[in-house]
Structure formats: C-alpha cells, structure tokens
Amino acid sequence: MCGIVGYVGSGSASKILMDGLRKLEYRGYDSAGLAVLEGTDLQVRRSAGKISSLEKVLSEDPIDGSMGVGHTRWATHGRPNEENAHPHRDCTGKLVLVHNGIIENYRDLRDELLAKGHKMASETDTEVIAHLVEENYTQDLAEAVREALKKISGVYALVVLHSDEPGKLIIARSGPPLVVGIGSGEMFVASDIPAVLHHTRRFIYLNEGEIGVVTSETATFTDLEGKAREAEEVNITWDPIMAEKGGYKHFMLKEIHEQPEAIADTIRGRFFEDEGDVQLDDLELPDSLIQDLDRCVIVACGTSWHAGLVGQFLMENLAGIPTSVEYGSEFRYRNPVLNDRTLAIAISQSGETADTLAAVRECNEKGASVVCICNVVGSMITRESSGVIYTHAGPEIGVASTKAFTTQLACLVLLSIFIGRKRGVLTSDRSRELLDHLFALPHQIEEILGLEKEIEELAGRFYRYSNFLYLGRGVHYPIALEGALKLKEISYIHAEGYPAGEMKHGPIALIDENMPVVFLAPRNSVYEKVLANIEEVKARGGMVIAVSDHEDPILAEQADAVIKIPRTDPYLSPILTTLPMQLFAYHVAVLKGTDVDQPRNLAKSVTVE
Numbered sequence: 001m002c003g004i005v006g007y008v009g010s011g012s013a014s015k016i017l018m019d020g021l022r023k024l025e026y027r028g029y030d031s032a033g034l035a036v037l038e039g040t041d042l043q044v045r046r047s048a049g050k051i052s053s054l055e056k057v058l059s060e061d062p063i064d065g066s067m068g069v070g071h072t073r074w075a076t077h078g079r080p081n082e083e084n085a086h087p088h089r090d091c092t093g094k095l096v097l098v099h100n101g102i103i104e105n106y107r108d109l110r111d112e113l114l115a116k117g118h119k120m121a122s123e124t125d126t127e128v129i130a131h132l133v134e135e136n137y138t139q140d141l142a143e144a145v146r147e148a149l150k151k152i153s154g155v156y157a158l159v160v161l162h163s164d165e166p167g168k169l170i171i172a173r174s175g176p177p178l179v180v181g182i183g184s185g186e187m188f189v190a191s192d193i194p195a196v197l198h199h200t201r202r203f204i205y206l207n208e209g210e211i212g213v214v215t216s217e218t219a220t221f222t223d224l225e226g227k228a229r230e231a232e233e234v235n236i237t238w239d240p241i242m243a244e245k246g247g248y249k250h251f252m253l254k255e256i257h258e259q260p261e262a263i264a265d266t267i268r269g270r271f272f273e274d275e276g277d278v279q280l281d282d283l284e285l286p287d288s289l290i291q292d293l294d295r296c297v298i299v300a301c302g303t304s305w306h307a308g309l310v311g312q313f314l315m316e317n318l319a320g321i322p323t324s325v326e327y328g329s330e331f332r333y334r335n336p337v338l339n340d341r342t343l344a345i346a347i348s349q350s351g352e353t354a355d356t357l358a359a360v361r362e363c364n365e366k367g368a369s370v371v372c373i374c375n376v377v378g379s380m381i382t383r384e385s386s387g388v389i390y391t392h393a394g395p396e397i398g399v400a401s402t403k404a405f406t407t408q409l410a411c412l413v414l415l416s417i418f419i420g421r422k423r424g425v426l427t428s429d430r431s432r433e434l435l436d437h438l439f440a441l442p443h444q445i446e447e448i449l450g451l452e453k454e455i456e457e458l459a460g461r462f463y464r465y466s467n468f469l470y471l472g473r474g475v476h477y478p479i480a481l482e483g484a485l486k487l488k489e490i491s492y493i494h495a496e497g498y499p500a501g502e503m504k505h506g507p508i509a510l511i512d513e514n515m516p517v518v519f520l521a522p523r524n525s526v527y528e529k530v531l532a533n534i535e536e537v538k539a540r541g542g543m544v545i546a547v548s549d550h551e552d553p554i555l556a557e558q559a560d561a562v563i564k565i566p567r568t569d570p571y572l573s574p575i576l577t578t579l580p581m582q583l584f585a586y587h588v589a590v591l592k593g594t595d596v597d598q599p600r601n602l603a604k605s606v607t608v609e
Contacts, residue, residue, distance in 0.1 A: 002086075002100040003029060003072035004178065005195050006159040006169050009186025009216045010066055013037075014058065017070035020188075020195040021051055025598060029072035030080035035087040035096040035161060038065030042163040044096060046085035067167065067216075069159045069189075071098035077106070078123030087161075088127040090134035091118055094163045095141075097133070099126040100176040100191055101156035109151065125154075133160060142213050145170045146224055149211075155354065157206075159189050171212040177352040177380065178206040180219045182233065187214050192350075193236055193376070194395050201236045205378045234378045238394050250596045252398035252490070256582050257449055260442040262403040263575070265392040266410045267438055271417075276431030278418040284387040285343075289369060290422045293343050296323040297368070299331050299359040300347040303401040303485065307347055307373075307408040309478035310574050314416035318434075318571065320425035328355035331362060338366035345415070346372040349396060349404040351379025360384050373411045375404055389415060398597045400490050402582050405482065406445075409575050413438060437569040441576070444566040448579040451563065455580060458545065458561055459587035462516050468493060469507060470581075471500040472520035473530055479520055479574050483581030490599050491589040500533045511542040518584075519559075520577050523550040524570045534558050547580050549573065 003024030007016045017034045032054040033046030043063040047053040051072070071086035078084035087096040103109070106125035109132065114120065118131045132148035133141075141162045149156075155175030162168075171178055171189055181188035181196040181203055188196040193203060204219060206212055210229065212221045221229045248254035271278045296315050298308035308325040315323040321343070326336070328346075338344070344363035348356045351374040360381055363370045371387035375396065382388045391407035417434055420426030462468075468487055472480035481497035488495045498507050500519070511517065517537050521530045531554065534544050538558050546559040549567040556562055563580045589596050 002074050002191065003195065004098050004100055004157060004159055004189065004191040005070040006068070006171070006189030006214070007186070008067040008167060008169055008214060009183065011186060012064055013066055013068040014062070014064045016188075016199070017068055018051070018055070018058070019198070020190060021070045021072055023195045024072055024190070024192060025051065029074050031073045031075075031082070031085035032071065033085045033087055034068055034070035036063045036065040036068035037161060037163055037166055040163045040166065041065075042094060042096065042161070044087055044089065046082050046087070048081045048085065067161070067169070069096065069098050069161055069169070077102075077125040084122045084124050086126060088122060088124065088130045090130045092134065095130055095134055095137070095160065097126070097130050097158055097160040099129060099156055099158050101174075102154050103128060103152055103156065104154040105152065106154075129156070129158065137162070139164065141165050141168065141170050142211060145172055146211055146226070149174075149224060157191060167215055169214040171206060171214060172210065173206045174209055175354060177350070180204040180206065180212065180214055182219070186216050187219060189214060193238070194397065197236065197238060197395075198240045201238075203234050203236055203378075204231045205234065207383075208380060236377065249590070250398065250586075252400055252402060252586055252596050255396055255398055255402045256579070256586065258394065259403045259406050259579070260445045260449070262391075262393040262407050263410050263445065264442040265394075266407045267414065270414055271435050271438075273432060273435055273439070276428035276435060277421055278414050280389055280414065280418055282388045282390070283371060283415075283418070285369065285371065287422055290419055292341050293321055294341045296321045296343045296345065297336070297338065297363070298323060298325045298345045298347065299328045299356055299363070300325075301328045301353055301355050303405050303482060304347040304349065304353075304356070304408060306478045306482040306485070307405055307412065308345070309481070310409055310475055311345065311347075311412040311416070313475040314412050314571060315419070318416040318426055319419040320423060321419065326359065328353065328359040331359040336362065336366070338363055338368040340367045340369070342368040344368040344370045346370060346381055346385060347408055348372065348381050349375045349401060349408075351376045351381040353381070357381055357384065371415075373408050373415075375407070399599055399602050400486055400585075400596075406575050406578055409578075410438065410441070413572060434569055434571065437572050441568065441572065444568060444576055445579060447566050448576060451580070452583055455563065455583040456587045458563070459584055459591055461561070462545070463491070463588040463591040465514060465516050466493060467510070467515055468495040469510065469515060469517045470495060470497040470520075471503060471517060471533060472497075473500045473526040474524070475571065475574055476520040476522065476577060479577050479581065480518070482578060483518060483585070486581055486585035487588060489602060490585055490596050491592050491594055492600070493588065493592075500530055503533055503536065508536065508540070511537055511540045513541045513543070516543045516545060518581075519544060519546045521546045521548045521555065522570070522573045522577065523548070523567070524573070531555065531558070547577050549576070
C-alpha cells in the first residue's frame with residue numbers, strides 16, 4: 001500500500017524522490033518523508049498529510065544529495081503523524097530505512113531491543129527493523145540486513161541506507177513488490193513502475209525472499225542465505241505519458257476513456273477470425289490437461305473478484321467446466337479441495353495482491369494448474385503461475401479500477417473460447433460469432449463514451465441521494481456488484497448490488513421514493529423477469545435508472561431514465577454495461593467533491609492482509 005522510491009547516482013536525489021512520490025500518490029497514504037545522503041551527511045524530512053505538506057517542509061528546510069530514499073505511508077501501526085512517518089532511523093542516526101508491509105512479531109522485538117538500551121522514537125512496527133539492523137551492523141550493511149530479517153515474521157519491502165556506506169542501497173522483499181530501474185550511471189528503486197518510468201524502461205523485479213545491493217552502476221541479488229541470482233531484466237513498453245493525466249481532470253476519467261484502446265490492445269493478435277480459434281502464447285496449458293479438467297476455481301479480490309463472477313458464467317457456458325469463484329482472502333483458510341484436474345485462475349491487476357498471491361500458492365501446493373490474468377509484466381503472481389494472460393491495459397493510476405476490469409473480462413472471454421474449442425464444447429461457427437463481437441467492442445465502447453454528457457446530467461439528478469440499489473440477473477449480477485462498488489468507493493454513497501431475483505427476499509423493504517435503483521436490463525433470456533422487477537420497484541414509489549441495449553416502450557415508460565448502449569453477444573454485454581456504471585459513479589463523485597483518484601482509506605494495490 002505504501003509508496004517507496006530510492007535513488008543512487010549523480011542527479012538531484014531530492015527532486016527525483018519527490019517526483020517519484022507524487023507518481024505513487026494513487027497507492028494511498030497519510031504521511032510522507034525522504035532521507036538524502038550528501039557525502040556522509042544524512043538528512044531526513046517528514047510530514048503528516050499530503051505530499052504538499054512535505055514540499056512545504058522542504059521549501060523551509062531544503063536538503064539535497066546524490067542518493068536517498070522516499071516514502072508515502074498508509075498507517076497500520078501508529079497514528080498518521082510526523083513521528084510515525086518514514087524514513088525511520090536507528091540510534092546512531094547513521095541508518096535510515098523505508099518499509100512497506102507488516103512486521104507481525106514487532107512487539108516482542110521492540111521489547112527485546114528496549115531491554116538492550118535502544119530508544120524508540122515512533123509507534124511503528126517499522127522502526128524495530130532499523131534497530132535490528134543496527135544490532136547486527138559491522139561495516140557490512142547487506143549482511144546486517146540479512147541477519148536482521150532472519151528474526152522478523154511478517155511481510156516487507158525494504159530500502160536501507162547507511163551513511164558509513166555511501167553510494168549503496170540495500171533492498172529486500174518478502175511479499176510487497178520492489179523493482180529496480182536501470183539508468184545510465186544511476187539506479188532507481190520503487191514499489192511500482194510508474195514512480196520512475198520517466199527515467200527508464202529497464203527494470204529488474206526483486207524476487208520473493210531476496211536481498212539486493214544497488215549502486216549507481218550495478219544491482220546484485222542474493223537470497224537470505226547469500227546464494228547469488230543472475231538478474232533478469234524486463235523492458236517495460238508503457239509510454240511515460242500514459243502515466244500522466246493527459247488533459248483529463250482525473251486519472252480515473254482518463255482511464256475510463258482509454259478502454260477502447262485497452263480492449264483493442266488486449267485482444268489484438270490473439271485470435272484467428274477465419275478459424276474461430278484463440279491463441280494465447282503464454283498460457284502453457286497442454287491439450288491433454290485441458291481435456292482432463294473437471295473443475296475450475298477462480299480466485300481474486302475486490303473488482304477482480306467481480307470479473308471472476310463473470311468468468312464463472314463464461315467458463316461454464318463456453319468451456320463446459322464447473323466453476324467456482326473464491327475470495328482470495330478466504331480461500332486458503334478452509335482447506336480447499338484441489339487436485340491435478342483443477343484449473344485455478346488468479347485475477348489481479350497488480351500481480352502483487354497479497355491474498356490472491358497466497359491463494360495461488362495454496363493452489364500450487366495442492367497440485368492444481370494455475371494461470372493468471374494480470375496487467376503487470378513480471379509481477380509475483382505471473383512468476384508463480386504456470387501460465388499468464390496479460391491484459392495490456394497500461395498503467396492504471398486511479399485507485400478505482402476501470403480499464404483493468406474490462407480488460408480482465410476480455411481475457412476471460414478469450415480464455416473461455418480457447419478452452420471451449422480445445423474441449424470440443426464450442427463450435428467454430430459459435431466461436432467466430434463471439435470473436436466478431438469481441439472485435440467490435442472497442443468501437444462500441446467509443447459509442448458509450450459519447451454518452452458521457454447524458455450520464456453526467458443524470459448524475460446531477462441523483463447525486464444528493466444517500467443510498468442506491470444495483471440489480472442485475474445472470475451474467476449482469478456481477479456488474480450490479482461492480483456498479484455499487486464504484487459508487488461507494490469514490491463518492492462514499494452507500495450502495496448495494498444484488499441479483500434482481502433476490503429483491504423480494506429482503507432488499508424490497510428498502511425501496512421508497514428516496515431509493516434510486518439501477519437496473520442492468522439488456523435484452524436477453526431474463527429480460528422479461530427484469531422488467532417485472534422494475535414494475536415492482538415503481539409500484540413502491542422507487543426511482544429506476546435502466547441500462548439497456550434496445551428500444552422498449554414499456555421500459556421507457558417504467559424507468560425514470562434509460563441509458564441506451566450498443567447491442568452485442570450476451571456473454572460480452574457485461575463489458576459494455578460496465579461503462580455507464582463507471583461514468584455515473586465518476587460524475588456523482590465529482591459533484592460531491594470527493595477525491596476521485598485517491599478515495600479515503602483505500603489503496604491501489606493491497607499488498608498486505
């Protein structure tokens with residue numbers, strides 16, 4: 001959740017670190033700080049609140065040098081104030097470190113260190129690491145870090161700096177991500193690629209359980225026992241401009257509008273229209289294994305879990321495999337039954353979601369075949385899965401997921417067709433029909449984006465209400481959940497999603513003239529049932545916003561507002577019905593004046609439990 005930036009080279013460390021921290025604001029934070037080394041003079045500046053507060057501190061008391069570390073903190077242990085902000089120091093003041101994660105045994109370690117005479121200046125779990133390293137330091141910082149980590153239980157991404165060893169950063173991870181950016185005579189460290197993408201596109205991912213030594217010219221990696229690992233460099237093709245707002249008021253709006261291109265990039269080169277076949281080069285699922293599958297398990301969290309619910313419909317109907325969808329945070333705690341005939345599909349935008357990653361490891365341990373759908377090349381989940389389908393959505397900066405979600409749905413369509421064809425469940429004619437509709441999606445999304453002014457006006461009619469209900473049937477029930485999630489996470493309006501058929505089993509008691517109800521009502525096999533649900537809402541004085549793909553005078557008469565979207569195949573329709581949900585939530589949030597890109601209490605990538 002926290003943001004980490006490190007630099008060693010000949011440039012202005014303070015400027016580079018601050019620039020990197022600004023680009024990591026989307027991760028969520030409540031305090032910020034940096035430490036810079038000039039010669040042997042180590043200076044630290046910190047503040048509670050936004051980066052603008054840290055900028056004020058620096059303007060009043062500037063520091064600079066050619067190496068340093070920066071951090072944005074999201075409080076877990078200790079209040080969000082200056083004393084608890086990172087970087088943290090040891091007793092000598094010569095060592096500083098920044099940390100993302102949670103140290104589970106920090107209380108015992110803290111008591112042990114206090115008994116030895118160490119002085120603690122914060123309430124955080126992080127500070128104990130600094131003092132542990134101090135305890136083990138004998139002019140070899142990497143070895144001191146290695147020894148300290150052997151006493152720690154929990155998860156961490158660390159960057160450590162010592163004034164007695166200038167020109168060197170020590171990094172380590174167990175859980176949260178860290179990457180090294182390779183420059184010319186300079187090196188960068190970050191918790192996420194956008195932080196330093198303006199400086200380099202060459203990156204090395206730090207592996208689980210590794211320690212790295214980073215200088216201006218080199219980066220070397222070993223495990224906790226000291227065994228060396230040859231670095232594998234990854235070239236990131238994202239344009240740095242993609243990580244900027246590009247003239248939009250918010251990153252979220254920009255990313256909503258990037259969806260036609262994101263979908264096109266995700267499906268491009270992955271299917272043959274004439275044959276009706278899908279090609280997924282990195283999937284690595286042998287035909288014999290696909291034929292023997294008797295079950296599919298999809299694991300994910302948050303918005304990705306909603307994508308998984310759509311994937312359940314796709315896998316069962318297009319690939320003929322019984323499928324369940326599991327929360328990553330709950331999955332491994334009930335001893336799930338898995339075997340070598342189980343296909344596990346992990347879905348994660350970042351590829352570093354802690355709970356989903358733990359579920360992947362559970363699946364691997366129990367013999368299931370694991371593939372993942374992910375947006376970040378080389379991330380941990382992609383490395384721990386036997387196959388991967390990349391979404392090619394580019395950087396997603398807004399905390400509320402938009403283009404990552406719709407590209408995940410596109411990947412699930414491709415995967416379901418791929419497996420369905422291999423298993424003989426899907427005919428070439430049906431597959432071609434689906435792929436034709438898939439190919440048309442980017443243009444249809446453009447059409448929906450053309451409705452933004454209409455949706456903005458609709459938001460103006462409804463943004464003052466305090467509660468919303470979202471209803472959908474079948475494959476659109478997950479989109480009702482996603483629509484409700486988008487509204488509550490960025491506008492702070494209470495919203496709930498339900499299967500429309502469940503309305504009479506409880507939610508109908510809430511309906512009155514103060515309860516707007518959003519219905520997903522495309523013309524499909526359950527349309528008449530949805531129409532009946534709408535009539536029941538209207539009979540109780542409720543207000544109805546309907547999203548539909550056809551003209552129906554009955555719907556127009558019953559609904560207070562209808563958002564008309566293009567028509568596509570029923571199994572692809574969730575991608576299109578998602579767009580109005582995103583735009584409506586966005587414009588409601590703007591009208592309410594909330595922080596759209598950085599909603600309170602949320603972070604982009606949840607890398608701890």
